[in-house]
Amino acid sequence: MTMTTLKIDRRGEAARCVAWVWMAKPAVHNAFDETLIAELTATLLALDADPTVRVIVLAGEGKSFSAGADLTWMQRQGAASVDENLADARRLAELFRTLSTLAKPTIARVHGAALGGGMGLAAACDICVASDRAVFATSEVKFGIIPSAISPYVIRAIGERQAYRYFQTAERISAARAREIGLVHEVTDSEGGLDPQIEAIVEALLAGGPNAQAAATDLIRAVANKPVTDDVVDDTARRIATLRATPEAREGLSAFLDKRQAAWMVSAPAPNPTTGH
Numbered sequence: 276m277t278m279t280t281l282k283i284d285r286r287g288e289a290a291r292c293v294a295w296v297w298m299a300k301p302a303v304h305n306a307f308d309e310t311l312i313a314e315l316t317a318t319l320l321a322l323d324a325d326p327t328v329r330v331i332v333l334a335g336e337g338k339s340f341s342a343g344a345d346l347t348w349m350q351r352q353g354a355a356s357v358d359e360n361l362a363d364a365r366r367l368a369e370l371f372r373t374l375s376t377l378a379k380p381t382i383a384r385v386h387g388a389a390l391g392g393g394m395g396l397a398a399a400c401d402i403c404v405a406s407d408r409a410v411f412a413t414s415e416v417k418f419g420i421i422p423s424a425i426s427p428y429v430i431r432a433i434g435e436r437q438a439y440r441y442f443q444t445a446e447r448i449s450a451a452r453a454r455e456i457g458l459v460h461e462v463t464d465s466e467g468g469l470d471p472q473i474e475a476i477v478e479a480l481l482a483g484g485p486n487a488q489a490a491a492t493d494l495i496r497a498v499a500n501k502p503v504t505d506d507v508v509d510d511t512a513r514r515i516a517t518l519r520a521t522p523e524a525r526e527g528l529s530a531f532l533d534k535r536q537a538a539w540m541v542s543a544p545a546p547n548p549t550t551g552h
């Protein structure tokens with residue numbers, strides 16, 4: 276697929292490779308239309324399936340991370356039939372689901388504006404690092420629409436209570452406030468501080484076992500917000516029991532006991548149970 280809206284920058288040697296995915300429509304602050312949605316969805320799936328890639332970083336070229344959905348496209352779609360609109364809206368919703376169900380760790384690198392769907396992309400990544408000048412908002416009601424496709428990820432990040440306020444007021448949320456309400460993990464004191472902060476997180480990720488990281492992500496998705504029933508206890512016991520017997524766990528435990536660095540093997544992740552990819 277020839278990319279017209281994205282630039283992919285692979286950093287690091289095979290098996291320690293970090294894929295930086297740059298949204299590259301700076302003239303419109305990386306607002307996304309059908310093309311960017313299709314390219315980003317396909318790229319994320321391909322990188323997730325690539326055994327040499329360990330971490331995916333999502334970033335935006337120019338002044339902003341992303342200004343969300345392209346409002347000229349939204350307006351055009353408003354003139355289409357509800358069925359056409361629905362197919363379009365589903366592709367948008369699938370992008371967020373794809374991003375939030377990848378097996379590989381994902382990091383949002385947010386500078387400038389992350390508005391509407393841009394805030395949704397940040398929320399759908401596993402980890403979000405923002406510069407002090409970053410600004411977030413669910414601005415949709417200002418345009419007579421709602422933050423629908425992004426809602427599961429934003430509500431999961433900031434909680435229902437904050438969502439009532441920000442979905443309805445569309446107020447701007449500073450980076451510091453975004454950290455306070457759980458959307459952002461780290462705020463750097465300048466845009467220049469973003470990459471070193473992300474690289475430090477990447478180093479921590481590369482030190483862990485890749486299968487274990489994918490399993491930890493899957494575990495969070497399975498147990499979060501569930502009551503601790505017998506089934507959940509059973510499931511968590513089964514997961515650790517299964518993992519203990521893997522070559523990766525044997526290597527990780529031996530490396531610790533032998534006082535050496537673990538040598539991780541990388542392999543393609545199993546198909547995602549939610550998306551089937």
Ligand SMILES: CC(C)(COP(=O)([O-])OP(=O)([O-])OC[C@H]1O[C@@H](n2cnc3c(N)ncnc32)[C@H](O)[C@@H]1OP(=O)([O-])[O-])[C@@H](O)C(=O)NCCC(=O)NCCSC(=O)C[C@@](C)(O)CC(=O)[O-]
Pocket residue numbers: 302303304306338339342343344345346347367388390391392393395414415421422423424425426
């Ligand atoms: C980003 C700033 C702060 C920059 O503010 P600025 O630096 O002052 O720049 P600007 O406003 O002059 O923007 C530069 C150019 O980018 C365009 N632009 C900018 N944003 C968009 C956009 N989204 N769609 C289409 N075009 C956009 C803008 O129209 C302009 O075009 P020009 O006049 O040069 O031809 C400002 O432009 C702004 O506030 N933009 C609106 C951002 C916003 O509120 N986005 C929410 C979109 S709705 C959405 O995402 C729906 C979704 C996905 O959540 C639905 C769902 O979840 O189901």
